[in-house]
Amino acid sequence: MSRVALIAACAATAAALCGGALLFRDAADGADLRAPPATPIVYDRNGAYLAQIGHATHDAREGKRIDYGYWPLERIPERVARATLILEDRRFSLHPGVDPRAVLRALWNNLAHDRRAEGASTIAMQVARMQAPRPRTLLNKLREAATGLLLVARYGREATLAHYLRLAPYGLGSHGVAHAARFYFDRPVDDLSWAQTALLAAIPQSPGRMNLTRASGLKLAVARARYAIDQLEKDGALDATQGELARRELAAMRPFAAKRRPEALHLALRYERLAREGRVRAASRYDPRIHATIDLVVEGETMRLARRYLSIFRHAGARQVAVMVAERGSNAVIADVGSADYDDPRAGAFDFTRVMRSPGSTLKPFVYALGLERGALKPTDLLQDMPEGASGVANADGLYLGPMTPRQALANSRNVPATNLLRRVGLLANFDFLHELGLHNLDAPAESFGISMAIGALPTRLEDLMRAYAALADDGVMRDLSFAADERKAPPRRVMSIDTARLVTSFLSDPQARLPSFPRYGPLEYPFAVAVKTGTSQNYRDAWTLAFSNRYIVGVWIGRADASGMRGLAGANSAARLAHAVMAGLHGARPGEIAPETFPPPPGRVAVDLCRVDSGPDCPLSLREWVKPEEIAATPNASTLAHLDDAVSADAGALVIATPEHNMHVWRNPEQPAALNKLALKLANGAANSQIVWTVDGAPVAVAQADETVFWPMTPGAHRIQARLPLAPVASRPVRVTVE
Known part of the structure; x- marks a missing residue:
């Protein structure tokens, strides 16, 4: 060999070694398992989809975008691993991150047969590409191969596969198989059927084309999923019965309804803000759902x-x-x-x-x-x-x-x-x-x-x-x-x-x-x-x-x-x-209904009637007030329950009528039968565990427990209603009611 040729050969060798060193140094810098934070899905209190809290990313080609998903896996379900590897990396357990056989096959198909469909990318190489997206060039392919080798060497095959299953795109913004299982099927990834697993495993090859909300996209995904089921059956991962069941389930699938948040965007923004401030948290690291208190039915109404x-x-x-x-x-x-x-x-x-x-x-x-x-x-x-x-x-x-x-x-x-x-x-x-x-x-x-x-x-x-x-x-x-x-x-x-x-x-x-x-x-x-x-x-x-x-x-x-x-x-x-x-x-109130309920009175206070300042000398207009017992004597315009009626004793504060109100006017519903026009009678407090007698115009109309509501059939005219203890001289303040 001439001196010039020897020098050229040495220079080429040195350049190759230098380039290889630079390539592996670049690969080493990217040989870490990195993923964006998991993006929670917010559901209302009844389990209805409300919104997702997306993660903003910056892409060199697309600029700022919002991505969803990236849920981690607590463990890799066997079905998911088998279906994914049968489609993406059949020799995953046999190579160190780059599959030489796949590379040679891809070169042969791409060069000898002028085909560009095969890329020989392994799971590890896809992880490298998803973590650092670059244009599809030979140099970048070499970078991905070198990074893939280092990833497997550093973290092992199982961790690399788990990371792929966290990053892989499953369409409509969903990333990661755990997120996709919840997003499409509303179930944990462990609960997916063989058909559902195969369908999801098919999507990462072309998420845009395999849009499950479109008939054309679903057809492509189902075809690839059927291929996965056939290969899994050949490999013995599932028997003939399971395979046939999976194919039937795939054949019965229809385009998925797109997950759309309610039009109340303010709600989605509120939950995004609460999550950002750390005030609301997901159920767990492996189940990043937020269970909102919102009821979307009530929200819509x-x-x-x-x-x-x-x-x-x-x-x-x-x-x-x-x-x-x-x-x-x-x-x-x-x-x-x-x-x-x-x-x-x-x-x-x-x-x-x-x-x-x-x-x-x-x-x-x-x-x-x-x-x-x-x-x-x-x-x-x-x-x-x-x-x-x-x-x-x-x-x-x-x-x-x-x-x-x-x-x-x-x-x-x-x-x-x-x-x-x-x-x-x-x-x-x-x-x-x-x-x-x-x-x-x-x-x-x-x-x-x-x-x-x-x-x-x-x-x-x-x-x-x-x-x-x-x-x-x-x-x-x-x-x-x-x-x-x-x-x-x-x-x-x-x-x-x-x-x-x-x-x-x-x-x-x-x-x-x-x-x-x-x-x-x-x-x-x-x-x-x-x-x-x-x-x-x-x-x-x-x-x-x-x-x-x-x-x-x-x-x-x-x-x-x-x-x-x-x-x-x-x-x-x-x-x-x-x-x-x-x-x-x-x-759920309907017109004409009156619920016999009140708010509880202040503890330790008794009811008195205060004559309104604008009332006449006989106090036809009064207001019920709750006062402390020691304040009664110092209240000049108070008429206590004790001397509203001859039969009432000094402890009559035990019986206070909540419904009806004093001086109340009631109109009967002329469209209802007379027997259904009833007035609710109820006490506000007192006489626990004892019976009382309800009287209307002095005549007893019902015997009931003190906490029971009685319904009196109304009759036209002015009436005086009172509640009494049957065996003691204690009665409530009489309530005047006019029925028309």
């Missing part, structure tokens, strides 16, 4: 009602709506409507359950609660609703109703008594209490809001109001709203006493006390026990209603994104109507 009522109020300038529904006690959110439509150009993309707005009068119950907690207020006090001493504050209707009890002042939502009470208890005390309730998180001094914080000057959010009213409903215990079964939440804490919470609840649930500001049988009154508070911000910019029953809490906001005013839309004539429709639907 709530959305339908929200849109219907918003369309009614659009003529008055309303543009957006938000509604939340939670279960009382658990605070589990079952409906969360952030706007009328995410795609609405009128700021529909805003989630108005989370937007700070003026709350109007919805903070007033907590001003009264703090007054009761501090001992600055008793239920029998008289508050002045008069222009003198009003400090420039006016009522929404421009009127003044004079002296009122706290029950009347709050139920009528009077501004003057509320602001005077706030001033008496203290600006800072109220500001701090509202902060403790989670209604604001402001660093500004309390003086910057002044006494107007009781009537809307302190901005807050619907979801914060829901949590605060839930504390009121839950006997004063504050709990976070719950959005998922497995969720990180603050521990419950008491923010007010049971006594205070139940007193304020009784104020808000008393339809008689709302007179004269809110007429009877309007949207604030329900056929079952409901505590309700409305709010309207200045110039009608926001209309609110918060309501809770023994089962649910409902919050409604109606307004405009630009914070301009609506035309005469107050909480009571707009948001309250929507809240009423939602609550009635949740309870």
Whole structure:
């Protein structure tokens, strides 16, 4: 060999060795098992698909995209391993990561027969490519081969296969066989049949072409799956009976329904945010599902009602709506409507359950609660609703109703008594209490809001109001709203006493006390026990209603994104109507039905009748109030149950009629048979485990247990209803009812 040829040969050898070294150094840098985080699937409380929380990736060719899946495997199911290897890498257990026989076969087919379909990629080489996608060139193929060899050498075959089964694409954004099993078949990967396993194993070859939601794609995937079943049967992985069963199952498959999230995109974004903040967690590392508290049936019906009522109020300038529904006690959110439509150009993309707005009068119950907690207020006090001493504050209707009890002042939502009470208890005390309730998180001094914080000057959010009213409903215990079964939440804490919470609840649930500001049988009154508070911000910019029953809490906001005013839309004539429709639907209430239920009274208090200040000398108009026994003697306008009737003894507070109400007017349904027109008779408390006698106009009509509801067939006229103990001189206050 000449000197020149020898030098050239040495140079070529050195270049090859250098290139090989660089290639293997590059391969060594990429020979790690890497995968994006698992992306959870969110299901509603009934197992219906709600959304996925995708993972953003950046591709050199495609730019930013959202991928889904990448669920790890706790163990590799034998069926999945066999079906995958029969299609992707038959000699997986015999080669070190690169299959020389497959390489030679691919070269022969690709060069001698001008075929480009075979690439000889092993499982390990595919893992290398999926972790570092590059254009399909010979150099990159060599990189993948070198990386595949190092992966198997470093981690072993089983770990490499498991990683392939985590990364492999299964179409429609799904990656990883565990995710695909849940995504397509809604079952764990271990529970897949042979047919289902083979179908999934077929897809990674060409996920775009084998789209299972299209007939053409399904046909291609089924054909490849049948081939896998045939080969598995030949290899003895399944017998003839299993093979025939799998082929029949494949033949019966129809295009899959595409998994689509509900149109409530705000929900998907909420769960994405909660997951990002670490507040909701998947069931386990190997089962990244999130079990939401949302009920998509209730969500859909709530959305339908929200849109219907918003369309009614659009003529008055309303543009957006938000509604939340939670279960009382658990605070589990079952409906969360952030706007009328995410795609609405009128700021529909805003989630108005989370937007700070003026709350109007919805903070007033907590001003009264703090007054009761501090001992600055008793239920029998008289508050002045008069222009003198009003400090420039006016009522929404421009009127003044004079002296009122706290029950009347709050139920009528009077501004003057509320602001005077706030001033008496203290600006800072109220500001701090509202902060403790989670209604604001402001660093500004309390003086910057002044006494107007009781009537809307302190901005807050619907979801914060829901949590605060839930504390009121839950006997004063504050709990976070719950959005998922497995969720990180603050521990419950008491923010007010049971006594205070139940007193304020009784104020808000008393339809008689709302007179004269809110007429009877309007949207604030329900056929079952409901505590309700409305709010309207200045110039009608926001209309609110918060309501809770023994089962649910409902919050409604109606307004405009630009914070301009609506035309005469107050909480009571707009948001309250929507809240009423939602609550009635949740309870399944039908027109004309009255549920014999009440809220529990404050413990240790007894019922008294307070003559209204505007009542005549014979006290034809009275309000029932709950007072401490030692306060009765100091209450000049209180008529205790003890001397309403000659037969009533001093301990008559044991019997208090919850239903019907005193001075109630009832209209019979003329379309029903007379026997079905019945009035529910029920006690609010007392005389546990004893019998009582119900009397109407002095005549006994029923004997029942004290906690039992009795239904009396109504007759026209004015009637006097009473409950008595049969063997003791104890009776309730008589209740007057007029039936028409």
